[in-house]
Amino acid sequence: MTALLEVEDLRVAYGKIEAVKGISFSVEAGQVVTLIGTNGAGKTTTLRTLSGLLKPIGGRVTFDGKVLSRIPPHKIVSLGLAHSPEGRHIFPRLTIEQNLLLGAFLRRDSAGITRDVERAYELFPILGERRKQAAGTLSGGEQQMLAMGRALMSQPKLLMLDEPSMGLSPIMMQKIMSTIVELRSQGTTILLVEQNAQAALSLADHAHVMEIGTIKLSGTGQDLLHDEGVRKTYLGED
Amino acid sequence: MHTLPQQLANGLFLGSMYGLIAIGYTMVYGIVQLINFAHGEIFMTGAFGALTVWNCLPDGMNIWAALPLMLIGGAIVSVLIAVGAERFAYRPLRGAPRLAPLITAIGLSLALQQAIFVWYPGADNAKDFPQLGTHPYHLGSIAIQRNDIFLVAAAVVCMVGLAAFVRTSRTGRAMQATAQDPDTAQLMGIDTNRIIVIAFAIGGLFAAVAGVAFGLKYGQITYNMGFQAGLKAFTAAVLGGIGNIYGAMLGGLVLGIAEACATAYIANIPGMHQLGGQGWANVWAFVLLIVVLLVRPQGLLGERVADRA
Amino acid sequence: MRHRSLLLLTTVLTTGALTLTACGSRSDDGKKSGDDGSSGTGSNITLTIGVDAPLTGQNSATGLGLQYGTQIAVDDANSKKLVPGVTFKVKALDDKALPATGQQNATALVQDSNVIATVGPLNSGVAESMQQVFATANMVEISPANTNPDLTQGKDWASGKKVRPFKTYFRTATTDANQGGFAADYAYNTLKKKNVFVVDDKQAYGAGLAAIFKGKFASLGGKIAGTDHVNTGDTDYSALVTKIKQSHADMLYYGGQYDESELITKQLKAGGVNIPLMGGDGMYSDTYIKTAGKAATGDLATSVGVPVSTLPAAQNFIKAYKAKGYPGDYGTYGGYSYDAATAIINAVKTVMDANGGKLPAMNDARAKLVDAVQKTDFDGIAGHVSFDQYGDTTNKQLTVYQVKNGAWTAVKSGVYSG
Ligand SMILES: Nc1ncnc2c1ncn2[C@@H]1O[C@H](COP(=O)(O)OP(=O)(O)O)[C@@H](O)[C@H]1O
Numbered sequence: 022m023t024a025l026l027e028v029e030d031l032r033v034a035y036g037k038i039e040a041v042k043g044i045s046f047s048v049e050a051g052q053v054v055t056l057i058g059t060n061g062a063g064k065t066t067t068l069r070t071l072s073g074l075l076k077p078i079g080g081r082v083t084f085d086g087k088v089l090s091r092i093p094p095h096k097i098v099s100l101g102l103a104h105s106p107e108g109r110h111i112f113p114r115l116t117i118e119q120n121l122l123l124g125a126f127l128r129r130d131s132a133g134i135t136r137d138v139e140r141a142y143e144l145f146p147i148l149g150e151r152r153k154q155a156a157g158t159l160s161g162g163e164q165q166m167l168a169m170g171r172a173l174m175s176q177p178k179l180l181m182l183d184e185p186s187m188g189l190s191p192i193m194m195q196k197i198m199s200t201i202v203e204l205r206s207q208g209t210t211i212l213l214v215e216q217n218a219q220a221a222l223s224l225a226d227h228a229h230v231m232e233i234g235t236i237k238l239s240g241t242g243q244d245l246l247h248d249e250g251v252r253k254t255y256l257g258e259d
Numbered sequence: 260m261h262t263l264p265q266q267l268a269n270g271l272f273l274g275s276m277y278g279l280i281a282i283g284y285t286m287v288y289g290i291v292q293l294i295n296f297a298h299g300e301i302f303m304t305g306a307f308g309a310l311t312v313w314n315c316l317p318d319g320m321n322i323w324a325a326l327p328l329m330l331i332g333g334a335i336v337s338v339l340i341a342v343g344a345e346r347f348a349y350r351p352l353r354g355a356p357r358l359a360p361l362i363t364a365i366g367l368s369l370a371l372q373q374a375i376f377v378w379y380p381g382a383d384n385a386k387d388f389p390q391l392g393t394h395p396y397h398l399g400s401i402a403i404q405r406n407d408i409f410l411v412a413a414a415v416v417c418m419v420g421l422a423a424f425v426r427t428s429r430t431g432r433a434m435q436a437t438a439q440d441p442d443t444a445q446l447m448g449i450d451t452n453r454i455i456v457i458a459f460a461i462g463g464l465f466a467a468v469a470g471v472a473f474g475l476k477y478g479q480i481t482y483n484m485g486f487q488a489g490l491k492a493f494t495a496a497v498l499g500g501i502g503n504i505y506g507a508m509l510g511g512l513v514l515g516i517a518e519a520c521a522t523a524y525i526a527n528i529p530g531m532h533q534l535g536g537q538g539w540a541n542v543w544a545f546v547l548l549i550v551v552l553l554v555r556p557q558g559l560l561g562e563r564v565a566d567r568a
Numbered sequence: 569m570r571h572r573s574l575l576l577l578t579t580v581l582t583t584g585a586l587t588l589t590a591c592g593s594r595s596d597d598g599k600k601s602g603d604d605g606s607s608g609t610g611s612n613i614t615l616t617i618g619v620d621a622p623l624t625g626q627n628s629a630t631g632l633g634l635q636y637g638t639q640i641a642v643d644d645a646n647s648k649k650l651v652p653g654v655t656f657k658v659k660a661l662d663d664k665a666l667p668a669t670g671q672q673n674a675t676a677l678v679q680d681s682n683v684i685a686t687v688g689p690l691n692s693g694v695a696e697s698m699q700q701v702f703a704t705a706n707m708v709e710i711s712p713a714n715t716n717p718d719l720t721q722g723k724d725w726a727s728g729k730k731v732r733p734f735k736t737y738f739r740t741a742t743t744d745a746n747q748g749g750f751a752a753d754y755a756y757n758t759l760k761k762k763n764v765f766v767v768d769d770k771q772a773y774g775a776g777l778a779a780i781f782k783g784k785f786a787s788l789g790g791k792i793a794g795t796d797h798v799n800t801g802d803t804d805y806s807a808l809v810t811k812i813k814q815s816h817a818d819m820l821y822y823g824g825q826y827d828e829s830e831l832i833t834k835q836l837k838a839g840g841v842n843i844p845l846m847g848g849d850g851m852y853s854d855t856y857i858k859t860a861g862k863a864a865t866g867d868l869a870t871s872v873g874v875p876v877s878t879l880p881a882a883q884n885f886i887k888a889y890k891a892k893g894y895p896g897d898y899g900t901y902g903g904y905s906y907d908a909a910t911a912i913i914n915a916v917k918t919v920m921d922a923n924g925g926k927l928p929a930m931n932d933a934r935a936k937l938v939d940a941v942q943k944t945d946f947d948g949i950a951g952h953v954s955f956d957q958y959g960d961t962t963n964k965q966l967t968v969y970q971v972k973n974g975a976w977t978a979v980k981s982g983v984y985s986g
């Protein structure tokens with residue numbers, strides 16, 4: 022069986038500066054795969070390329086059997102790839118409910134959409150309580166919940182989360198991470214980008230460590246969690 | 260005789276026209292942060308498109324019967340030019356420094372004016388435009404032209420229609436999303452290029468309606484009518500909060516009423532005799548704009564948003 | 569910094585565009601004459617008479633009348649060999665009724681070493697910006713249409729301190745001092761109007777005319793119901809109409825051009841204010857009636873001279889104009905343009921005769937022409953042509969026209985003298 026997502030020798034540049042310099046990895050259906058690495062390593066660039074917002078200068082991305090090059094972002098979504106971007110990027114002047122409905126923009130099954138909106142409210146009850154409120158009025162953690170809920174609304178085959186714990190309080194971070202565990206248990210395939218390496222590694226099936234545009238190290242979550250170098254550089258141990 | 264009701268009505272009519280044109284500026288700015296300076300000319304070509312339809316219709320045709328056809332003809336011309344400008348002039352420059360599309364817009368505006376001036380038969384002088392009769396109705400002390408009734412009715416229908424479209428339709432929600440965050444809108448599966456085209460098209464459509472209303476109201480159109488009207492409408496859009504469609508309409512009405520009142524009453528203020536009247540109305544309109552922007556930099560209904568850039 | 573450069577670029581672009589449109593103006597002069605015309609060898613030479621007028625856009629119908637009125641004078645001079653050995657031709661430049669463009673045209677004309685003198689312009693405001701250019705080059709300029717008294721008598725003419733600012737400037741049309749007064753007299757004494765609202769367009773011609781009308785009307789005992797100013801290019805006059813309605817004026821006097829007055833009269837009548845609009849020669853044009861339609865009925869305009877169609881001496885001119893199919897309105901200034909061009913042609917002959925039948929070097933010829941034009945004295949097609957010490961025509965004929973049955977109809981002609 023081939024992997025759901027197959028990234029081969031992907032290279033991405035901003036003008037002349039190459040931010041991703043030939044990385045390869047894959048995500049199998051049902052897995053949680055994480056990319057960790059310091060700020061500026063190229064993680065966000067990778068995700069934005071996968072969802073079509075950036076055009077690669079080389080390499081090949083295959084998703085669900087289709088080569089993604091030259092497919093515009095709005096079509097990639099329809100293939101089943103959802104992307105919850107770094108910094109959350111909820112639509113601040115729309116209500117929470119409208120945000121969720123936009124996540125289901127390409128779906129036509131109104132009954133199913135209504136059901137999934139309710140499911141999102143079950144997953145994040147606070148969103149249900151404030152459904153008619155402008156999304157911009159939510160706290161950072163609540164916005165993150167909304168961004169995740171919104172990404173789920175497209176019924177993705179693969180959910181990409183870019184730093185969902187960024188800037189959150191420890192309690193909120195806990196909540197987000199436990200949601201990811203819950204999604205995993207429901208069988209959702211996830212590509213998780215995190216700076217919080219401890220949390221990410223402990224729930225990942227596979228993990229890749231990125232450093233200035235390349236993958237330095239790969240392994241299972243547990244392997245890397247116990248790797249000397251990783252512990253030193255990313256888990257803040259001496 | 261109390262003239263205030265009449266002056267308010269005068270301002271309301273004029274302001275409705277500013278508002279209709281301002282929608283085009285504000286929709287496009289809201290979605291691509293581009294000031295489409297050629298929009299005044301899109302308004303002008305819509306009027307000429309409608310006039311062409313009128314001239315092609317049999318002589319002596321009832322104006323009421325002709326009006327729908329004229330609106331369609333004007334709308335086709337305006338929408339095609341607006342969408343063509345987006346596709347061939349602005350889209351290739353997306354991502355270029357902001358100065359590039361701005362200069363393109365100014366160039367396009369001059370080109371459209373000259374094209375009509377040179378190629379439209381007799382357009383080097385004012386062209387007659389049919390009117391819905393020129394006998395006013397009287398509402399108390401207010402005299403109202405049929406042509407103005409058409410203008411206000413058109414503005415209301417357009418505005419209500421647009422509000423319903425943006426609020427309730429799927430495309431409308433996609434528009435709001437694109438305006439707030441174009442990249443993320445794409446991640447929702449929204450084809451933002453299509454949304455941009457639709458924004459230009461709606462702007463063109465409203466401009467054509469305004470162009471026809473202008474022709475009916477004044478009984479004549481000129482190749483350069485888009486310059487002043489466009490400038491006023493742009494002012495209205497900024498006054499109301501550029502990017503906000505209700506702001507555009509409100510800004511138009513406020514501007515129209517301010518001009519009418521400045522013409523009528525400023526000169527009566529002791530010591531202001533020299534600064535009142537029609538000749539100063541434009542100046543007062545801009546004074547109002549500056550005052551509003553000093554107090555509310557985002558405009559009357561605009562939201563305070565950090566510049567993306 | 570970015571904003572500065574933006575402003576700069578916009579300015580450059582706009583200027584560029586304006587220059588481009590100026591270049592696109594119609595010109596009858598395609599090729600340069602082979603002879604540079606600077607020396608009279610006695611053999612046949614070609615001399616150019618410049619024309620400056622709005623040939624496109626605002627006022628162009630009247631402007632084209634200037635161009636082709638001059639053209640017919642030149643054709644007649646050539647076919648009658650009025651100046652033996654000299655063939656005249658016309659070089660017409662379009663000023664678009666813009667002072668800046670007029671100034672550029674004046675510069676182009678004085679730099680063209682074939683141009684001996686110029687007929688034009690139409691608008692007083694444009695003339696102001698051209699006078700100095702012609703004066704510096706010692707080139708005669710005869711306007712068949714400018715009516716602002718300042719142009720010949722200086723800014724303080726009204727207080728009796730008349731000073732001629734430029735000795736190179738002449739006109740065959742009489743001034744607003746006469747026109748405005750003539751109109752006030754007609755409104756008060758003939759129309760029996762007692763309460764007039766006065767509006768002008770803030771331009772040299774319009775504001776001057778309105779001020780003169782106002783002064784004279786008040787001194788006759790009439791009441792000024794109110795005053796206002798508009799901007800050229802305005803289209804909406806509804807607020808103004810409401811003001812006029814409230815003032816209960818029995819007439820509106822407008823100082824300005826037909827481009828605005830045709831809209832004002834339409835909106836006035838549509839607003840239920842059924843009073844006549846009266847103006848000066850700036851709105852005495854068929855375009856006014858055509859555009860304003862029924863609303864124009866009963867409106868009035870004064871114009872200089874008497875209707876060219878009633879002048880026996882002008883019948884050949886009208887025939888020629890129609891036969892050639894020339895565009896534009898010749899009715900107002902066509903005859904004066906013809907006479908202005910003829911005054912130049914006659915003066916060329918005078919200068920050559922005094923120089924043994926040869927034309928002096930161009931600089932010298934232009935300078936001598938100024939004196940020769942000053943001494944002009946002949947019967948033109950629109951009346952007797954001669955100039956007083958200010959360069960004004962001595963022919964002070966004026967006519968009031970009224971729109972009747974869709975045409976300007978002369979209702980009173982006369983000479984106004986204060
Ligand atoms: N829009 C951009 N233009 C130019 N360089 C960029 C842009 N976005 C990111 N970069 C550069 O690309 C590199 C990778 O950035 P990014 O993918 O955001 O890293 P990460 O998400 O791993 O922190 C960094 O050096 C960053 O400075």
Ligand SMILES: [Mg+2]
Binds near residue numbers: 065
């Ligand atoms: Mg990042």
